[in-house]
Amino acid sequence: MKHRNFKMVDYVIYGRGSFNQLEDIIAPHRKNGGPMIFLVDHFFESTNGQEHSLVSRIPRTGNDEIIFVDVTHEPKTKYVDYLANQLKEKYQLVSGIIGIGGGSTLDLAKAVSLMMNNPGSSADYQGWDLVKYPGVYKAGIPTLSGTGAEVSRTTVLTGPTRKLGMNSDFTPFDQIVLDPELTANAPINQRFYTGMDCYIHCIESLRGTFINEFSRSYGEKALELCRKVFVEKDHWDEESDDQLMMASYAGGMSIAYSQVGVAHAVSYGLSYLLGTKHGIGNCIVMNHIGEYYPEGVAEFKRMVEKNNIEIPAGICSELSEYEFNKMIDVSMGMKPLWENALGKDWEKIMTREKLRELYGRL
Numbered sequence: 001m002k003h004r005n006f007k008m009v010d011y012v013i014y015g016r017g018s019f020n021q022l023e024d025i026i027a028p029h030r031k032n033g034g035p036m037i038f039l040v041d042h043f044f045e046s047t048n049g050q051e052h053s054l055v056s057r058i059p060r061t062g063n064d065e066i067i068f069v070d071v072t073h074e075p076k077t078k079y080v081d082y083l084a085n086q087l088k089e090k091y092q093l094v095s096g097i098i099g100i101g102g103g104s105t106l107d108l109a110k111a112v113s114l115m116m117n118n119p120g121s122s123a124d125y126q127g128w129d130l131v132k133y134p135g136v137y138k139a140g141i142p143t144l145s146g147t148g149a150e151v152s153r154t155t156v157l158t159g160p161t162r163k164l165g166m167n168s169d170f171t172p173f174d175q176i177v178l179d180p181e182l183t184a185n186a187p188i189n190q191r192f193y194t195g196m197d198c199y200i201h202c203i204e205s206l207r208g209t210f211i212n213e214f215s216r217s218y219g220e221k222a223l224e225l226c227r228k229v230f231v232e233k234d235h236w237d238e239e240s241d242d243q244l245m246m247a248s249y250a251g252g253m254s255i256a257y258s259q260v261g262v263a264h265a266v267s268y269g270l271s272y273l274l275g276t277k278h279g280i281g282n283c284i285v286m287n288h289i290g291e292y293y294p295e296g297v298a299e300f301k302r303m304v305e306k307n308n309i310e311i312p313a314g315i316c317s318e319l320s321e322y323e324f325n326k327m328i329d330v331s332m333g334m335k336p337l338w339e340n341a342l343g344k345d346w347e348k349i350m351t352r353e354k355l356r357e358l359y360g361r362l
Contacts, residue, residue, distance in 0.1 A: 006169070006257065007169040007170075007171075007173060008174050008253075009173050010173075012178065016203050016242075016257070017179065019141065021177075022098075024096075025138060025177070026059070026098065028296075029137045030095045031063075033062065033329075034091060034093040034095040035065055036064045036094070036097075037064070037096070037349070038060075038064065038098045038100060039069050039108055040055065040067070040068050040105070041068075041071055041102060041143065042068045042071065042072075043102075043235070043325040044068070044101070045068045047124050054100070054182065069101070071102065071104035073158075073277075074104050074156060075107055075111065075156070076157065076158045077123040077157050077160070078125070079111055080108065081121050081122055081123075083108070088116065094162055095137060096111040096137035096139065098139045099139070099140045099141065100141045100143060101144070102143060102144035103156070103194065103279075104143075104278075106142060106157075106173075107154075107165075108148070108345075109140060110155045110166075111166060113136050113137070114155075114166060116134045118132055121240075122159075122166065123160055123161075126157060126162060126165065126166060127164060127165045127167065127169075128167045130166070131166055131168035131171065134170045135170060138173050138174055139173055139175040140176045141176070142176075142178065142182070142245070142248070143182045143183055144183060144186055145191075145248040146191075146195045146197045146198040146251075147198070148198065148201060148255065150178070151252035152172070153172050155168040162329075162330055163330055177300050178245055178246075180238070180242045180245045188307075189309060190279075192307055192309050193279030195229065195244055195247075196286070197278060197279045197282055198222060198248050199223070199303075200260070200263050200283075200296075201219075201254060201255050201260055201298075202222045203223075203305075204263060204341065205251075205255050206219045207293055208258055208290075208340035209340055209342075209343050210258055210339075211258055212257065216254075218251070219251065219254035221250045222247045225243045225246050227299075229247070230306070231303060233301070259340035260337055260340070261293075261337055263282045263286050263289060263291045263293075263349075264334070264337055265337040265338055266285045266355070269326075269329075270316075272327065272329065273330070280312065284311060284313075284315065285362065287311050287313075289358070292341065304328065316360060324356055324359055324360075328355050329350050332352070
């Protein structure tokens with residue numbers, strides 16, 4: 001048996017206020033006058049001329065640049081290419097890419113870093129182990145907890161023909177900064193959707209055929225923390241931010257050595273065709289897959305009710321058969337996810353007809 005030898009994040013700093021150490025962390029990586037490029041979620045862009053307090057704390061020196069990135073929709077390969085090409089044209093050499101925001105911003109930062117040193121389009125690298133060269137230095141600073149993007153070896157990108165990450169050993173961040181203070185003002189609904197991304201990671205990993213003690217150890221801890229936040233507590237507090245940030249990290253580590261499953265495989269089709277955000281898409285699908293994860297789906301529905309969250313319904317009700325087939329094509333292409341969920345004979349279980357029926361219920 002051949003075991004996977006996977007790449008992890010090089011450096012991790014955790015703790016309230018750890019963001020204040022960012023300049024000390026990135027200073028040794030400034031190269032030949034090349035700027036640090038801060039890709040910041042547009043949520044933090046100034047309003048009424050007032051700079052957001054987080055932005056004012058970003059340690060800029062010399063020709064460092066802050067770029068507010070539009071993550072209304074999940075990152076597209078053409079947006080990655082646009083940003084990388086603009087930076088190459090303007091600076092030729094940059095010292096690093098620092099992503100500050102939710103999962104989409106972190107994925108965008110990883111992808112732009114890789115495309116600074118790899119030729120062609122990011123669409124050329126959608127798949128497993130296709131990236132040829134390391135990117136420039138990259139650091140990830142999550143301001144939402146749940147996606148696990150801070151520790152994963154992939155980037156979730158929508159390309160011309162598919163939604164698929166750049167999965168490679170060159171993809172993980174060189175540094176992550178886990179500061180729970182940065183998640184304090186996240187909107188309640190967004191907190192829930194990204195938190196459920198983590199919860200669903202754990203359910204799919206722990207119930208999957210790829211499960212092993214490495215993944216189980218992280219997955220069980222992440223699941224325990226998710227339950228503390230969304231099941232046991234009656235109100236959100238600072239401890240909730242601490243717990244969910246570590247649940248996100250542990251959940252991401254759990255799937256690093258296993259895989260996700262049905263909810264993610266189906267939601268990829270929704271994202272590709274409809275632009276449905278990843279966390280919401282997973283929740284929409286999770287509502288309808290009790291056949292595969294009975295206990296997890298039952299608990300998920302209790303958490304939805306307890307936290308007064310409304311899950312969108314009927315989003316596929318007016319789609320054409322052509323559109324259904326596009327979603328099915330994207331979803332069926334996620335072979336490792338289906339194999340983890342249903343085993344090596346998954347294609348006999350999840351047929352196109354069965355997947356069409358499932359999409360019809362969403």
